[in-house]
Amino acid sequence: MKNISSVVCIFLIILSPAQGNRSKEFTKIQNELTDRLTKISKTTSFNGFGVALVNDKDILYQNGFGIANVDTHQKYDEHTVQNIASVSKTLIGIALLKAQELGKLTLDDPVNQYLPFHVTNPYYPDIPITIRQLATHTSSLTDNDSYLKNTIVLKDDSNLDSDLKIDISPTKFNPPTAKVSIEEFLKNVLVENGKWYSKENFTDKKPGAVFNYSNIGATLAALVIEKATGTTYAEFTTKYILKPLKMNHSGWSFNTIDFSKYTRTFINKTTAYPYYSLNTYPDGGLLTTSDDMSKYISELIKGYFGKGTILSKESFKEYFTPQLKEENFVERSNSEYSDEYNMGITMGFGSTGNFGHTGGDPGMNSVIWFFKDKKMGRFLIVNTDWDNKASGKDQKAIYDLLDEYFIKLDKLSRL
Incomplete structure (x- = not known):
């Protein structure tokens, strides 16, 4: 983050x-x-x-x-x-370009071409969000409370009562049971009727228009890589980045x-x-x-x-x-x-x-x-x-x- x-x-x-x-x-x-x-x-x-x-x-x-x-x-x-x-986000860019080299996607493709659910800015429902916009933080996705309050998860529950009270505003710690896949997390935040969905998860600027640094947008780019390549983001980056560079302890x-x-x-x-x-x-x-x-x-x-x-x-x-x-x-x-x-x-x-x-x-x-x-x-x-x-x-x-x-x-x- x-x-x-x-x-x-x-x-x-x-x-x-x-x-x-x-x-x-x-x-x-x-x-x-x-x-x-x-x-x-x-x-x-x-x-x-x-x-x-x-x-x-x-x-x-x-x-x-x-x-x-x-x-x-x-x-x-x-x-x-x-x-x-x-x-860590710098690896997302490398992975996107590697996937493009492999013929799995192109940066200017709409993200909905690859996703198992539909992501649309409710203020601009007819303007597609593209992969390049996710990579350059111009997608109009924004990190509101639904992202900030649900992404950080404790490794164990040995001191759960006290750990959950630690102030790390604007984020917060969540119990180990809150661990979910990136697909489930993004569906909850970005899809209408999702558990944490809100129109406020999008800016009122049309996709591609304005820079707005977005962690949730970066993670969506990683999910696009998963769906375009048929492998998890962790596996893809390990195969094409970590192993070739002998980053054996990462x-x-x-x-x-x-x-x-x-x-x-x-x-x-x-x-x-x-x-x-x-x-x-x-x-x-x-x-x-x-x-x-x-x-x-x-x-x-x-x-x-x-x-x-x-x-x-x-x-x-x-x-x-x-x-x-x-x-x-x-x-x-x-x-x-x-x-x-x-x-x-x-x-x-x-x-x-x-x-x-x-x-x-x-x-x-x-x-x-x-x-x-x-x-x-x-x-x-x-x-x-x-x-x-x-x-x-x-x-x-x-x-x-x-x-x-x-x-x-x-x-x-x-x-």
Whole structure:
């Protein structure tokens, strides 16, 4: 789920197996960065964080710092598993384009061509919603209470009475019995006479007209992939994204990852949230590690420069092409690091033309961001709620170090 507040980003640093033949100087610089990030980790406002740093050629650095579990003193490292929230949506765009390459769909098809139920904006019943509109957040679907109050589900009921009372507004925790498939969830929200249906689940803007960030729309795109390909979204993305990139410690549910490596997420430095998952898992539920994310962001930046492996050059070009115009925005952030100035196929663009995606859920924030002129990509994730008084300073210190050491590592990697 997208974090409404400012999104926090931090980077885990670990040496990649591909870096075994690095020069002594390269390893020395990596170790210097590790030492300095370790020092920062001892005073941060969050318990644990991870980072990854790449250029268009290689993985330069990855690691993890701090604590994954305060009770057991489990360390947060590059193999620590964590949900990455809305950064997960970037896989939806890759999956849509792969399905298009396979001849299963085209982006401008109406979604109702594939769905087992009918989705129509009640204010514009004659205007079809298309797959491209879902991918660019212009579908007119919106995240009202029916979505917000029903998507987050507790992993178990061991402390159900107290866990259900935890305030995570505007969302809320639901008992394990509330777990449903994405098809059932979407039918309940988007189909007239559905359990949670309301006209307010749609904006009064016609489909395709106005950008409105929509988690429910992203999940609907994943359901279209399921119906067009005849396989679940989890299976499709595992086959065409996770396995080819050797993201072997990543998955979409607790039973697909090593749960002993999973981090707690925290309200503050001492209090953990209960474990949870998402009914709408494609919009924010990827469970992964900094090690695996380094492989993913490395592939994305290679794809941007025409050297990707999981999509064709043409598909990557479309993925990274801004799709919207000025008239598609009611309000538009000009912040350098906003990922909502423009949209590719689920990849966001800032006002400078750099691109990436941010995410936030209870007890965590994440970001991937790419600087096209520097040919630099970085990943940052934290496992604790953002402290507006302190975390910004910690974030800047980490970013400054990553920027400083990218210059050194990038230069050495090209020798």
